[in-house]
Every structure is written in C-alpha cells, then in structure tokens.
Amino acid sequence: MSMDSEWRADFVDQLGARIINSRQMRLPDDMAEGCSYFMEVMPGLMVLIVDFTFHTSIEFTKLASKGEFCIVYFDLSDNISLHQVNGTRHQVGYQSKLGLGIVDAALRSTYIPAVGERMYSFRLLVSKSLLKTYFQENMSALMVDRTFDGRKNTMFFYSHIKSSTWLALNQLKDTSYDSPSFELMLKGVTFKVFGHLIEQMNETGPVIVRQITEVDAAQVMKTQAYLMEQLQENFPGVDLLAEMAGMSVSKYSDIFKKLFKFSPKQFFLREKMLLAQVLLGSGDFGNISEVAYEVGFGKPGYFSKLYKNMFNEFPSTAFRSRE
Numbered sequence: 373m374s375m376d377s378e379w380r381a382d383f384v385d386q387l388g389a390r391i392i393n394s395r396q397m398r399l400p401d402d403m404a405e406g407c408s409y410f411m412e413v414m415p416g417l418m419v420l421i422v423d424f425t426f427h428t429s430i431e432f433t434k435l436a437s438k439g440e441f442c443i444v445y446f447d448l449s450d451n452i453s454l455h456q457v458n459g460t461r462h463q464v465g466y467q468s469k470l471g472l473g474i475v476d477a478a479l480r481s482t483y484i485p486a487v488g489e490r491m492y493s494f495r496l497l498v499s500k501s502l503l504k505t506y507f508q509e510n511m512s513a514l515m516v517d518r519t520f521d522g523r524k525n526t527m528f529f530y531s532h533i534k535s536s537t538w539l540a541l542n543q544l545k546d547t548s549y550d551s552p553s554f555e556l557m558l559k560g561v562t563f564k565v566f567g568h569l570i571e572q573m574n575e576t577g578p579v580i581v582r583q584i585t586e587v588d589a590a591q592v593m594k595t596q597a598y599l600m601e602q603l604q605e606n607f608p609g610v611d612l613l614a615e616m617a618g619m620s621v622s623k624y625s626d627i628f629k630k631l632f633k634f635s636p637k638q639f640f641l642r643e644k645m646l647l648a649q650v651l652l653g654s655g656d657f658g659n660i661s662e663v664a665y666e667v668g669f670g671k672p673g674y675f676s677k678l679y680k681n682m683f684n685e686f687p688s689t690a691f692r693s694r695e
Contacts, residue, residue, distance in 0.1 A: 373434050373435075373437065373443070373477070373497070374437065374439055375416075375418055375439060375441055375497055375499065377394075377410055380397055380410070383397060383399070384397075387399060387400065387403070388400045392407070395409050395410060395411050395555075396408070396409055396549060397409075397410070399424065402427060402428075403426065403427060403428060403430070404424040404425060404426045404427060404428075404430075405424065405425050405427075406423045406424035406425055406490070406491075407423060407424070407549060408420065408421060408422045408423065408424070409421040409423070409549060409558070411555070411558065413558075413559055413562045413563070415502075416441075416498065416499035416501060416502035417496065417497070417498055417499070417502060417562070417566060418496070418497040418498075419494070419495070419496055419497075419558065419562045420494075420495040420496075420497065421492075421493070421494055421495070421558075422491065422492070422493040422495065423490070423491070423492050423493075423545075424485070424490075424491050425488065425489065425490045425491065426485055426486075426487050426488070426491065427487070427488070428487065429487055430484075430485070431482055431483070431484050432482065432483045432484075432485075433480065433481070433482045433483075434480065434481050434482075434483075435480055436477075436478055436479060436480045437477040437478065438477075438478070439477045440477070440499060440500045440501065441477050441497055441498055441499045441500060442474055442475060442476050442477060442497075442498055442500065442503070443474075443475050443477065443495055443496070443497055443498075444472070444473070444474050444495065444496040444497075444498060444569060445472065445473040445474075445475065445493060445494075445495050446472055446493070446494040446495070446496075446537065446541055446565065447472075447473070447492070447493050447494075448492045448493075448494065448538075448541055448542065448545055449485065449486070449489065449490065449491045449492050449493065472534075472537075492545055494541050494544070494565070496562070496565065496566060496569070498566070506570045534568050534572060534646075534649075534650075536564075536568055537564075537565050537568045537569075538650060538653070539653070540561050540564050540565060541561065541565065543561075544557060544558065544561045588617075588619070588627055589627070589631065591616075591617040591618060591619070592617050592619075592624065592627050592628050592631055593631070594616065594617070595613045595616050595617050595624075595628070595636075596628075596631075596632065596639070598613070598616065599613070599636065599639065599640050599643070600643060602640075603640070603643060603644045603647050603667060603668070604666065604667055604668045605668050606668060607636075607637050607640050607641070610624070610625060610636055610637070613628075613636055624636075641678070642682070644667050644668065645667075645678065645679055645682045645683070647667055648663055648664070648666075648667045648675070648679065648687070649679075649683065649690055651663045651666060651667070652687055652690040652691045652692070653690050653691070653692050654692070655692045657691075659691075660672060660675075660676070660687045660688065660691055663675075663687065663691070664676075664687075675687070
C-alpha cells in the first residue's frame with residue numbers, strides 16, 4: 373500500500389476489480405458485495421474505507437513498505453475480524469475489545485474479515501511528517517525527529533475507539549456512497565477523527581517500538597492482546613503475564629512500558645475505563661451499574677470513582693440509555 377492510488381492496480385489486474393468514479397473500487401460479485409473508497413483529504417492525509425460483505429474466505433496482507441507513513445485502522449465491522457501484526461492476531465470489530473489500530477507502514481500486517489458479515493474498516497494513511505507537526509509543542513525538535521525516524525523506530529498500537537469518534541464513524545457508515553453530500557461529509561468526519569487521534573496520541577505520546585528485539589516485542593504484544601480479552605475480569609497479575617512472555621518480571625515490565633507507555637496494571641485499568649466509556653455511550657445498557665458489572669466491577673460506586681479520576685467527569689455524563 374502507498375499514499376497514492378496506484379496500489380489498487382493489482383486488484384484490478386489480478387482479481388478483476390472495477391474502479392468507479394476514480395474513488396470507489398468494487399470486487400467481482402461472486403467474491404464480495406460493497407466497495408472501497410479512497411480519497412486524499414489533504415497533503416499527507418488519505419482516507420480509505422473498506423466496506424465489503426465477503427462471500428468467500430479471503431486474507432489481505434499489506435506488505436512492509438519503505439514509505440514514511442502509518443495506517444490508522446478504525447474497525448466497525450458487524451462481526452469480529454482478525455488483524456495480524458508481527459505474528460500476533462488481534463480481534464477487531466464491533467463485538468471485540470479492540471477497534472483502533474495504528475500500524476507503521478514498515479510492518480507487514482494481515483487482515484482476515486469474517487465471511488457473510490459486513491466488514492467496515494475506516495483507515496487513515498498519515499505521513500509521519502504530518503504527524504510530527506502535531507507533537508512539536510509537547511516534545512523537543514530532537515525528540516520528535518528521533519521518534520519519527522523510520523530507520524530506527526516503528527509505530528504500533530491497539531486500543532479502543534473513543535466514543536466521540538465511534539459516533540461520527542457510525543453516522544458515516546449509514547450514509548450512501550452515492551449521496552451527493554457523501555464526499556463533503558467524509559472530509560468532515562476525517563478531520564474530526566484525525567483530531568481525536570492526535571488528542572489520544574498526545575495523552576500518552578506516540579507508541580514506538582525501539583531498542584527491543586522483534587522476538588521480545590512479539591511476545592509482549594501477545595500478552596497485551598491477552599489483557600484486552602480479559603477486560604471484564606480482574607487484572608491477572610504481572611507474574612502470569614511475564615511467564616506467558618517467557619521473561620523475568622523486571623524485563624517484561626520494562627519492555628511493556630517501552631511499548632505501551634504504561635505499566636501492565638495501569639494499561640489494563642486504562643483500557644477497562646476506555647471500554648466502559650464506549651459502553652456508556654452505546655445505548656445498550658439500562659443503567660450505569662450494568663456497565664460497571666460488564667467491565668468487571670462489583671461495586672458501581674468504586675467504578676464511578678475510578679472513572680471520575682480518569683476522565684474528570686462522572687459516568688452519567690457519557691451514559692446514554694437504551695430508551
């Protein structure tokens with residue numbers, strides 16, 4: 373994949389895909405229904421929507437690229453799809469615990485959509501030079517240059533989609549590609565989503581894989597995927613996680629913090645609260661206590677206290693009733 377539209381040529385030549393109106397690409401009818409939509413929003417920022425219901429099992433592998441950009445995935449698929457990076461498979465989609473992924477172009481990754489269910493993946497292709505401009509105030513110029521130096525570092529991260537982003541993308545998901553206002557709406561949503569992404573990245577700093585062997589990074593990433601699957605339970609403990617990674621506790625804790633900016637326990641609690649924020653705004657729960665129980669808190673009052681400490685607001689602010 374690249375920051376221009378030339379990568380689509382192989383789909384046309386080898387799969388018989390059709391390009392419509394320069395932006396839309398449709399696959400053969402016996403393979404899938406739906407389309408992809410690719411557009412430049414501004415220099416250094418492209419948007420790609422992949423919206424298909426596949427009739428057959430298929431894997432999409434993005435080869436490692438020398439391009440200085442990263443791909444930001446927002447997955448709102450109707451069912452769980454698989455995204456594999458560095459040998460670790462992550463479940464993404466509406467029913468999974470993950471929806472947001474940031475993957476460096478220098479990394480090889482594979483996406484495996486479910487068959488017979490709508491796959492909806494909203495992706496930003498962002499040049500690192502554009503990202504650098506949004507970190508100048510919080511980081512020294514030298515640190516920014518080192519952080520985004522693709523010869524030394526690669527970017528990689530998985531998390532939840534922020535509730536404000538999720539709402540904007542859901543509205544776009546329900547809009548027809550043939551609507552006269554679709555392109556204008558897409559640009560507006562892209563800028564909003566990009567803004568939310570910068571806010572989220574500035575909270576922790578960009579996540580960089582550096583000074584770590586590929587094997588060690590892959591082992592720790594597997595434990596991160598495990599933690600994301602356990603968000604409805606209690607924190608499993610660093611000893612267990614280190615054993616899963618085949619490392620000492622000190623080595624594991626050090627690498628985990630380099631990769632994800634937080635200790636394993638801090639990361640787990642943060643992701644648990646971010647998941648709660650999404651659930652509070654989903655309209656799928658009758659009251660806040662139900663959300664607290666859903667994310668593993670037996671005492672709703674304690675949940676509300678932790679939520680207030682993290683987001684500086686009570687859960688009631690984000691709560692939307694199913695009614």
